[in-house]
Amino acid sequence: MSGRQLHLNVNVLHAGVYPSAWRLPQSQPDAFLDLDHFVRVARVAERGKLDAVFLADTPAINDRIDHRPFNALEPTVLLAALATATRHVGLVATASTTYNEPFNLARRFASLDLVSRGRAGWNVVTTADAAAGRNFGFAGASEHGARYARAREFTDLVHALWDSWEDDAFIGDKASGRFIDTAKVHAVEHRGAHYAVAGPLTVPRSAQGRPVTFQAGGSEDGRELAAATADAVFSLAQTIEDGTAYARDLRARAARYGRRPDALVILPGLATVIGATEAEARRRQDELWDLVPVEYSLARLAGTLRLDPSRLELDKPLPEPLPLPPDANHTMFLGTLALARRDRLTVRQLLRALGGGVGHRIVVGTPEAIADDIEAWFRAGAADGFNLMPDVLPDGLETFVDAVVPILQRRGLFRRDYTGATLRDHLGLPRPASRFAATDAAASA
Amino acid sequence: MSGRQLHLNVNVLHAGVYPSAWRLPQSQPDAFLDLDHFVRVARVAERGKLDAVFLADTPAINDRIDHRPFNALEPTVLLAALATATRHVGLVATASTTYNEPFNLARRFASLDLVSRGRAGWNVVTTADAAAGRNFGFAGASEHGARYARAREFTDLVHALWDSWEDDAFIGDKASGRFIDTAKVHAVEHRGAHYAVAGPLTVPRSAQGRPVTFQAGGSEDGRELAAATADAVFSLAQTIEDGTAYARDLRARAARYGRRPDALVILPGLATVIGATEAEARRRQDELWDLVPVEYSLARLAGTLRLDPSRLELDKPLPEPLPLPPDANHTMFLGTLALARRDRLTVRQLLRALGGGVGHRIVVGTPEAIADDIEAWFRAGAADGFNLMPDVLPDGLETFVDAVVPILQRRGLFRRDYTGATLRDHLGLPRPASRFAATDAAASA
Structure with a gap:
């Protein structure tokens, strides 16, 4: 190797x-x-x-x-x-x-x-x-x-x-009784905009x-x-x-x-999603997908896109215009959008591609x-x-x-x-x- | 039994x-x-x-x-x-x-x-x-x-x-897809003098x-x-x-x-401190005590009693008057004091009785x-x-x-x-x- x-x-x-x-x-x-x-x-x-x-x-x-x-x-x-x-x-x-x-x-x-x-x-x-x-x-x-x-x-x-702590701060010498070399254990004395911490x-x-x-x-x-x-x-x-x-x-x-x-x-x-054959893998994905309640994945998609769920129609593409990327879950928002637009997916197809809200x-x-x-x-x-x-x-x-x-x-x-x-x-x-x-x-x- | x-x-x-x-x-x-x-x-x-x-x-x-x-x-x-x-x-x-x-x-x-x-x-x-x-x-x-x-x-x-969470909030029923009974999972909605926490x-x-x-x-x-x-x-x-x-x-x-x-x-x-005989137990205690540096136990006693260490003399009783019980380590302060006064101990005897600062x-x-x-x-x-x-x-x-x-x-x-x-x-x-x-x-x- x-x-x-x-x-x-x-x-x-x-x-x-x-x-x-x-x-x-x-x-x-x-x-x-x-x-x-x-x-x-x-x-x-x-x-x-x-x-x-x-x-x-x-x-x-x-x-x-x-x-x-x-x-x-x-x-x-x-x-x-x-x-x-x-x-x-x-x-x-x-x-x-x-x-x-x-x-x-x-x-x-x-x-x-x-x-x-x-x-x-x-x-x-x-x-x-x-x-x-x-x-x-x-x-x-x-x-x-x-x-x-x-x-x-x-x-x-x-x-x-x-x-x-420096790597050699510990002594532990039974004969002398010296346990730790405190010269090698340092306060950090941090005083910043949000935190004040002395340490060590x-x-x-x-x-x-x-x-x-x-x-x-x-x-x-x-x-x-x-x-x-x-x-x-x-x-x-x-x-x-x-x-x-x-x-x-x-x-x-x-x-x-x-x-x-x-x-x-x-x-x-x-x-x-792995199968011994391509068909077996697809069947496994179908099985997993069929067990995800559609209202759950719709709610999750609406949450990611910051949309009212009522604006999502299963057999249509995503509604336009979409909101701007939110500051939270920004990456997942963009990833979801890229997936939907690249393959011109309907909401139903998008949900399936997302695996019920995965995003990855x-x-x-x-x-x-x-x-x-x-x-x-x-x-x-x-x-x-x-x-x-x-x-x-x-x-x-x-x-x-x-x-x-x-x-x-x-x-x-x-x-x-x-x-x-x-x-x-x-x-x-x-x-x-x-x-x-x-x-x-x-x-x- | x-x-x-x-x-x-x-x-x-x-x-x-x-x-x-x-x-x-x-x-x-x-x-x-x-x-x-x-x-x-x-x-x-x-x-x-x-x-x-x-x-x-x-x-x-x-x-x-x-x-x-x-x-x-x-x-x-x-x-x-x-x-x-x-x-x-x-x-x-x-x-x-x-x-x-x-x-x-x-x-x-x-x-x-x-x-x-x-x-x-x-x-x-x-x-x-x-x-x-x-x-x-x-x-x-x-x-x-x-x-x-x-x-x-x-x-x-x-x-x-x-x-x-109530004890029976978890369902986990594969057939229905019901996972948790959210009616049995409760927000606490705490708003007190020091903390505000929604829960659950x-x-x-x-x-x-x-x-x-x-x-x-x-x-x-x-x-x-x-x-x-x-x-x-x-x-x-x-x-x-x-x-x-x-x-x-x-x-x-x-x-x-x-x-x-x-x-x-x-x-x-x-x-x-346990020994097969009383004498063996005492020897073990002596061995442990002899290995405690006296400046360590003096510093610790002074800390407990909120005294300047220089006021402690090894072969005399505790100096009087002592400070009032501090708000921190209050119990240990009183316990130490009780021990010293009950048996009219010198500082050296007290340190030994405390086992180097134990208090218990x-x-x-x-x-x-x-x-x-x-x-x-x-x-x-x-x-x-x-x-x-x-x-x-x-x-x-x-x-x-x-x-x-x-x-x-x-x-x-x-x-x-x-x-x-x-x-x-x-x-x-x-x-x-x-x-x-x-x-x-x-x-x-």
């Missing part, structure tokens, strides 16, 4: 990316609350040598839970439980910069990073939905620009806290230095935040052209922040066809890998791991085993030095 | 309650950062059929870490990792009402409760120390009364969020209904909070008389809140003597059980489990095996009904 390698992450959307996944015969309806389900999924991911498992999140109920499961459990707690049940796979949790205290968030992820021996990642989100705001004393969501201004300061501050963190750096920072930057502000602060990006692209343009744009922005363009690992979302690209086919698609995007520079969204979990991931991964391995595109211990190792990212260690070296030079 | 039963909880103070515990030959210096150490301790606790393991916490470094380990890892993350490694033992984490958002805290503990299948507990603290305040935008600690006013509203709100929580109720609420109420405000909201209390008492008076006072307060006096499980702190009662002796002490307190009504603080971990807990627990079992005071599945089962606490379910029943009656 040599050359540039694919990175595969699985988005553990409880029962699977289809809203109807829980209704298939092989699915367990209460899986979204069952640790054993998540352990099974994580172990399948590890068997497939995937880079990481990932949990999306928002701190509110903002979907139609009368129809479908949702992200109920707090992700850092759930991933900490998975840390004990796995050994290699990375553990990436979403957490909001709008509704957390930087010190608490930094500490929770640093703790997860130690508990998992260097396998933690933080997916930075600003949490656009109004339901979340109402759980934190606000009347609704806070404004897009304000959220991103806080997010930048928050993320920089979390990174500083993660660096506050209570947690030393981990095997990978600090947790990997993920971001899902689609809007202008989101791209800037990702370019400035992220190690890896969850993106949304419906075509290779879109994917390539996004990657080029993001790498150029990163360069403007003085970063190496290849410092960013770009992972578009990819929903998969869906590929349906044989393992060979899926591998071909992945390879094409990877070789074109539209992706460094994918954020996989199996149709049904664990079932769809098992098929991916048992049938698609071996093809990618035979083609020399994907690891046959883990070659490192940490999530940074898996992603090919260097272990960052502590900024405080660098300052000291400069000071003593 | 019949009659009233003891409850035993172990306070997992990293390497042990003695500041020098990490320096003993059998100790692992970096245990405070090592998941495997905590797994070993939790499994020993489970082998001993203990009710729960407990993690103290403050979100800051506020001790002399140049000399000793501290609570580095965030407790809910660490306990979630322990949930996968244990099956029966309760998992109790400390979290601050002053430096958390109620929605996030409620969600994190509810998630831990589901992940552990009903074994979670929350130890409510208001976090008195100034170092913590500086990590959350404050110049220092906030004022005692204000902290407790927030704490009461915060705790009531968390309990309401934990109740927001994203997490259903657990096998035990909701996490067990612990409190360590020593001050007047603390006792009121415990009497109004807690299921169990970590207390501090140096004598059976103090313990009995505290228990009587707290039960009377609970009754004034309309609660059954026996609804509260009272667990005084108990540090143990220390018993030193054979397994039989420890069991006698526990039984005497239990029968006198000074304790429903104990919050154990072994001198050294896991070593001191192993000795307790292997040598003291069998004596307590033979005397019919402690369970020979777990008889229930949840922490409430272990503590003999009933599973609380959801307040919303009760309202509905009344409304439909």
